[in-house]
Amino acid sequence: MDSIYLPRAYLITDVIQETDGEVDVKTFRLAAKSGESLDFMPGQFVELTVPGFGEAPFGFASSPKNKDYVELSIKRVGVVTQAVHDLSPGDAVWLRGPFGNSFPVREMEGANILYVAGGLGLAPLRPLIDYVFHPENREKYGKTKLLSAARTPADFIYKYDVGRWKECRDFEIFQTIDAPYKSWEGRVGFPHELLKTMEILPDSLYAVVCGPPIMIKYTARALKELGVCESRIITTLEMRMSCGVGKCGKCNIGRRYVCVDGPVMRLSDLAQMPDEY
Amino acid sequence: MLLSASVKISSVKDALAALLKDYEVAAPVSDGANLLYSYITDPNDVVFSDQLPYKSPKEFLLPQTEKILAFGEDSAEDIQEAKKTVIFDVRPCDLSAFKRITDKVFSEGKFKDGFYMRRRKASATIGMACKSLKPGCFCNLRGIDKSYSTECDIFLTPAGEDEYIAAAHTPVGCDLLKSCFRSVPAAFSPEPAELSETLEICSEEKDVFEKVNWDAMSASCISCGTCTFVCPACHCFDFKDKGSVRYRVWDSCMYSAFTLHASGHNPRAGKPERFRQRFMHKYVYMLKNIGESACFGCGRCTRKCPAGINARRVLECIKAEAAGGSDG
Numbered sequence: 001m002d003s004i005y006l007p008r009a010y011l012i013t014d015v016i017q018e019t020d021g022e023v024d025v026k027t028f029r030l031a032a033k034s035g036e037s038l039d040f041m042p043g044q045f046v047e048l049t050v051p052g053f054g055e056a057p058f059g060f061a062s063s064p065k066n067k068d069y070v071e072l073s074i075k076r077v078g079v080v081t082q083a084v085h086d087l088s089p090g091d092a093v094w095l096r097g098p099f100g101n102s103f104p105v106r107e108m109e110g111a112n113i114l115y116v117a118g119g120l121g122l123a124p125l126r127p128l129i130d131y132v133f134h135p136e137n138r139e140k141y142g143k144t145k146l147l148s149a150a151r152t153p154a155d156f157i158y159k160y161d162v163g164r165w166k167e168c169r170d171f172e173i174f175q176t177i178d179a180p181y182k183s184w185e186g187r188v189g190f191p192h193e194l195l196k197t198m199e200i201l202p203d204s205l206y207a208v209v210c211g212p213p214i215m216i217k218y219t220a221r222a223l224k225e226l227g228v229c230e231s232r233i234i235t236t237l238e239m240r241m242s243c244g245v246g247k248c249g250k251c252n253i254g255r256r257y258v259c260v261d262g263p264v265m266r267l268s269d270l271a272q273m274p275d276e277y
Numbered sequence: 278m279l280l281s282a283s284v285k286i287s288s289v290k291d292a293l294a295a296l297l298k299d300y301e302v303a304a305p306v307s308d309g310a311n312l313l314y315s316y317i318t319d320p321n322d323v324v325f326s327d328q329l330p331y332k333s334p335k336e337f338l339l340p341q342t343e344k345i346l347a348f349g350e351d352s353a354e355d356i357q358e359a360k361k362t363v364i365f366d367v368r369p370c371d372l373s374a375f376k377r378i379t380d381k382v383f384s385e386g387k388f389k390d391g392f393y394m395r396r397r398k399a400s401a402t403i404g405m406a407c408k409s410l411k412p413g414c415f416c417n418l419r420g421i422d423k424s425y426s427t428e429c430d431i432f433l434t435p436a437g438e439d440e441y442i443a444a445a446h447t448p449v450g451c452d453l454l455k456s457c458f459r460s461v462p463a464a465f466s467p468e469p470a471e472l473s474e475t476l477e478i479c480s481e482e483k484d485v486f487e488k489v490n491w492d493a494m495s496a497s498c499i500s501c502g503t504c505t506f507v508c509p510a511c512h513c514f515d516f517k518d519k520g521s522v523r524y525r526v527w528d529s530c531m532y533s534a535f536t537l538h539a540s541g542h543n544p545r546a547g548k549p550e551r552f553r554q555r556f557m558h559k560y561v562y563m564l565k566n567i568g569e570s571a572c573f574g575c576g577r578c579t580r581k582c583p584a585g586i587n588a589r590r591v592l593e594c595i596k597a598e599a600a601g602g603s604d605g
């Protein structure tokens with residue numbers, strides 16, 4: 001049976017320790033034991049199993065144009081995430097997916113894009129950033145900006161990507177931390193405050209905001225006040241999940257299932273949904 | 278209807294014995310205190326009565342605990358065991374719950390649940406008419422005819438003192454009727470039932486969510502989850518791993534751990550939110566998503582609730598409050 005519940009074996013080929021602050025995030029590079037590629041679109045997620053410990057959902061964190069491996073950036077918080085953090089290159093994990101909807105990359109063509117990331121929220125944005133930067137696609141999109149926030153300098157993930165991204169055409173990056181920190185010379189403050197100091201041209205803009213729920217709420221409100229249309233403010237949601245395919249009844253917000261109708265949602269969708277997330 | 282025949286009530290046990298040669302048979306039995314569906318080995322254990330077993334027979338399609346996968350070195354293996362099963366004496370409410378809810382949720386749409394579908398395919402259902410509404414039953418308000426259903430392989434309707442009319446609705450039903458039952462062909466034209474007006478929530482999602490006084494509604498609930506486990510239409514589940522084996526197990530929206538995030542955040546932390554979820558999922562979201570409310574008025578949740586919560590009355594209150602003024 002070709003089951004939606006049947007995971008496939010992957011080999012960990014690389015582990016990157018992303019943070020050394022309060023939160024412990026590692027990025028795992030995974031290649032299918034069978035050699036086959038896992039085709040996905042930015043915004044989608046997979047269910048990852050560590051046998052004996054269980055299964056949990058994680059957003060893809062690597063470029064969808066990369067067919068040799070996928071990357072997941074995982075914060076250590078509980079049973080499964082601890083178990084995967086304990087693994088090393090050469091160990092196996094299991095994946096099933098891809099699941100969920102994706103960022104409306106077609107619809108976004110021609111527009112400028114503002115990415116706003118809070119902490120680990122940069123992970124689900126990374127496939128989108130790299131998709132847009134891909135030579136096949138770069139011409140289709142306008143200017144892009146990334147506003148990346150973290151609690152402390154040590155909590156930024158993908159520090160090694162910044163140099164690579166800065167070399168891309170029409171791209172600006174703004175990094176900010178929550179509170180002043182000894183050696184930090186960059187910006188200080190929450191993203192929704194900094195937005196007000198940035199040049200935002202709301203008419204031709206898609207704003208993609210990923211991070212903790214509270215940050216999404218404040219940032220979305222600030223963007224709205226700056227005149228960005230609700231249907232062009234896009235975010236990703238997290239709910240506890242088991243099946244990932246709309247069967248187990250766990251992840252709904254109102255009548256919508258985050259695993260199939262999401263995780264990507266527009267602010268205009270959220271306005272229609274009850275506030276239970 | 279593909280075939281109808283009359284069957285002597287006294288011959289049904291022989292039919293069950295014949296079925297037992299090729300199938301697992303699940304039927305109502307007594308455990309001393311309760312009537313429940315269980316696999317039988319002896320037809321004499323089957324209890325023939327108008328009572329409804331306290332749990333629905335959904336466990337034969339979606340078991341409470343089921344081994345589904347085993348993780349090996351390089352591949353995960355499907356280890357579900359779905360034996361050929363006949364579920365005997367299923368009432369119209371449960372038959373509708375399977376046909377209209379679990380079949381749709383698990384077998385339709387982009388993603389198909391092969392584990393459920395395999396069990397469903399391996400199962401035949403023999404339905405039975407209810408003679409009376411039991412305390413708590415309100416199938417009549419949920420559009421269900423207690424006396425007749427076509428949503429099964431064979432349906433048995435009592436006819437006179439010592440006979441059933443068996444109506445076969447599927448090829449499988451015809452085969453079973455011919456091969457295992459001593460029957461003589463008999464004409465049958467079931468009378469269309471006179472149904473009451475359906476008790477349905479027609480208000481907008483937002484109104485039901487906001488206007489109903491969920492605190493008051495759920496005040497006596499103790500979040501035990503019994504209502505969801507006995508219900509034929511509830512189907513939420515979780516996966517649990519033990520060693521290299523993955524199990525699928527029933528779960529319940531009445532438990533706070535159901536939606537608890539690893540961060541400690543919980544979108545439905547309180548009892549009122551969970552109570553709201555149970556009723557809104559059944560009567561609002563399902564109706565909108567698949568065109569059918571996930572309740573057929575079997576009354577089991579009402580009969581088994583330790584806090585005495587009456588589903589029908591809750592439904593009536595929700596309907597009134599959602600349609601009423603803004604402060605519920």
Ligand SMILES: Cc1cc2nc3c(=O)[nH]c(=O)nc-3n(C[C@H](O)[C@H](O)[C@H](O)COP(=O)(O)OP(=O)(O)OC[C@H]3O[C@@H](n4cnc5c(N)ncnc54)[C@H](O)[C@@H]3O)c2cc1C
Pocket residue numbers: 045054055056057058059060072073074075076077078079080081082120123124237238239240241263534536537538539540541
């Ligand atoms: C679409 C989506 C994308 C995601 N993407 C990412 C991502 O890219 N990176 C990332 O790091 N995370 C991501 N997450 C979050 C991630 O899925 C969770 O962090 C993960 O499921 C936690 O699993 P765990 O087994 O480590 O935690 P668990 O320990 O299993 O915790 C799961 C739940 O059980 C509870 N629990 C655990 N143990 C106990 C106990 N002993 N008693 C009571 N309750 C307990 C926890 O509180 C928690 O609510 C995503 C989630 C979703 C829905």
Ligand code: SF4
Pocket residue numbers: 497498499500501502503504505531578581582583584585586
């Ligand atoms: S059976 Fe009654 S007390 Fe238990 S969860 Fe359901 S409504 Fe609450």
Ligand code: SF4
Pocket residue numbers: 504507508509510511559571572573574575576577578579588
């Ligand atoms: S909600 Fe209650 S009355 Fe309705 S089908 Fe489920 S158990 Fe029966």
Ligand code: FES
Pocket residue numbers: 240241242243244245246247248249250251252257258259260
């Ligand atoms: S995770 Fe199971 S329904 Fe969404």
